[in-house]
Amino acid sequence: MKMVVYGCCAASWRRCVVMSLRLLFLLPAGLPVRSQGESQSDNKQMDNITIRQGETLFLSCSQGDFVTHTAWLNRSSILYAGEDKWSVDSRVSLVTLNQDEFTIKIEDVDLADEGQYICAVQTSSRPRTTSVHIIVQVPPKIVNLSKDLVVNEGSNVTLMCLANGKPEPAIGWRMLSPSDDSLSSDSEVLEIPFISRYRAGVYECTASNDIAVDTQTVELTVNYPPSVSDGRDVGVTLGQRGVLQCEADAVPEADFEWYRDDRRIFSDFDGIEIEDAGAFSKLTFFNVSEADYGNYTCIAINKLGSANTSIILYEIIEPTSSTLLQGPGAVQDGNSGTSTVFTPTCLLLVVLLQLLLKF
Numbered sequence: 001m002k003m004v005v006y007g008c009c010a011a012s013w014r015r016c017v018v019m020s021l022r023l024l025f026l027l028p029a030g031l032p033v034r035s036q037g038e039s040q041s042d043n044k045q046m047d048n049i050t051i052r053q054g055e056t057l058f059l060s061c062s063q064g065d066f067v068t069h070t071a072w073l074n075r076s077s078i079l080y081a082g083e084d085k086w087s088v089d090s091r092v093s094l095v096t097l098n099q100d101e102f103t104i105k106i107e108d109v110d111l112a113d114e115g116q117y118i119c120a121v122q123t124s125s126r127p128r129t130t131s132v133h134i135i136v137q138v139p140p141k142i143v144n145l146s147k148d149l150v151v152n153e154g155s156n157v158t159l160m161c162l163a164n165g166k167p168e169p170a171i172g173w174r175m176l177s178p179s180d181d182s183l184s185s186d187s188e189v190l191e192i193p194f195i196s197r198y199r200a201g202v203y204e205c206t207a208s209n210d211i212a213v214d215t216q217t218v219e220l221t222v223n224y225p226p227s228v229s230d231g232r233d234v235g236v237t238l239g240q241r242g243v244l245q246c247e248a249d250a251v252p253e254a255d256f257e258w259y260r261d262d263r264r265i266f267s268d269f270d271g272i273e274i275e276d277a278g279a280f281s282k283l284t285f286f287n288v289s290e291a292d293y294g295n296y297t298c299i300a301i302n303k304l305g306s307a308n309t310s311i312i313l314y315e316i317i318e319p320t321s322s323t324l325l326q327g328p329g330a331v332q333d334g335n336s337g338t339s340t341v342f343t344p345t346c347l348l349l350v351v352l353l354q355l356l357l358k359f
Contacts, residue, residue, distance in 0.1 A: 046132040051109055052211055053138045058095065060103035061119030061130045069122040070102050075115055080104050111136050111166070139212035140165035145205060146218050152304065153224040157192040157199075163207035163214065176204040176217060197224045197251065225305030226250035231298065233312040242285040242292070244311045248300030249279060256281035259297040288313070 051057050059072060071081040078086040080094055095103040102121070106113055114136040121128045144162035151157055163169045173190035175183040178201050183192070192199055200222040207214045229247040236242035248254040256276050258265040265283065267274040273284045281300075285292050293315050299308040 042126070042128045044128075044130045046130060048133045048135055050135045050137060053110060053136055055109055057106040057109050057113070057134065058103060059105070059117055059119070059132070060096070060101060061121070063099050063102055063121060064123065064128075066124040067099070067121055068124060069120075070097075071120050072102070072104050073118045073120065074113075109134075109136055111138055136166070137209075137211050138164070138166040140169035140207035140209050140214045142205060142207050142214050142216045145216050148219040148221075150221040150223065151195060153195065153197055153222050155195055157195050157220065159190040159192075159203060159205075159218055159220075161188050161190075161205035161207070161216070165207065165209050165211070165214075167209045167211075169207040169209040169214075172206050174204055174206070175199075175201060177202040195220075195222055197222045200251070221251065223251050223302075223304055226254040226300035226302055226307045228298065228300050228307040228309045231309040231311035233314060235314050235316040236285070236288045237316045237318055238288060238290065240288055242288045242313055244283040244296055244298075244313060246281045246283075246298030246300070246309065246311070247279055248281075248307065250300060250302045250304075252302050253278060254300035254302045254306075257299045257301065258283050259299065260294060265296075285313070290315075 049057070061072075063070065069082065072079045074087075079092055080086065083094065083097055085092070085094065089106075091107040093105055093107075095105050097103075102119060114134055116131055116133050119130045121130075140163050142161060142163045144160065146159045146161070149157065149159075159173060161171055161173065163171055170186075171188045173185040173187075174181070180201075183190075183199065185191075190203065200220055203218045203220060205216050205218070226248045227250070229249075231244070231246065234242055234244055244258075246256060246258075248256070256274075258274055258281070265272060265274070271286045273282075273286070275282045275284070281298060283296065283298075293313055296311050296313060297308055298311065299306055
């Protein structure tokens, strides 16, 4: 029977299918096709079956008594004729074939498998068909997403996200990190006009339908010129270690330069060390001398601009032992210019001595 069908298919596929169905079950040999309106078969329409992409589809129809031929068809293609497999698709296989049931399965269902399927049964009296429409649902998948962006502050930014799926997915944007619920969109496009440095971060696109959710992220970097924190003046005793610190906020990170008046200072110069670490820069004096005291300028620079701040290194004079003894209790000797100091301890001894003399 298959050889006859394959032979006729070379001439005409439509005629091949008709002859195949005639040979299988639809028309007993030698009988003419009845005119339209003269139904010789029972047709049954089953409810639609909805299945998710990747799952296994089972197609089953009842047989009944006195069945001579049976087949499962997908549109114009015969999948199984009885126990004989006509489909070349390895995903299609026979599950059950007996007097009561004719079941096949299709594994790893894809969108191309969607459509009408027909179970045709030829009994001793007349043919019977059962048809069912298969709907394949596809989880959303983001197929086109804006790349990570680096922009300058003040630019207009547009983020795009496109996704496929069935049913058609809903697409939305939100600012993920740092979280900001005020910056979101319920469409494929997120517009950010005149972007500021505070809008830099990670943005998430979400595509969702009844089946699943797909998410992807875009990192948005905003470049801006440096701003420098106000410098704090530092007091150091002569001969001690002194450290001047400078902090700058900038993207990309700033490079630092140190100046004394109009002269640039470099590391390892006259006992000085300059150390840069990210947003910070330190100017260290290991042994402060008289010549080191004065006004210093820190300049932070990146490709978008620069900023500076001034820091004063001033001297702290340590008190001597004589200045520590001089205080509110000191009495100045007008002739010699020397001081006689009555410390609180001495006053206490005098009072105690007077009390002892009374007793």
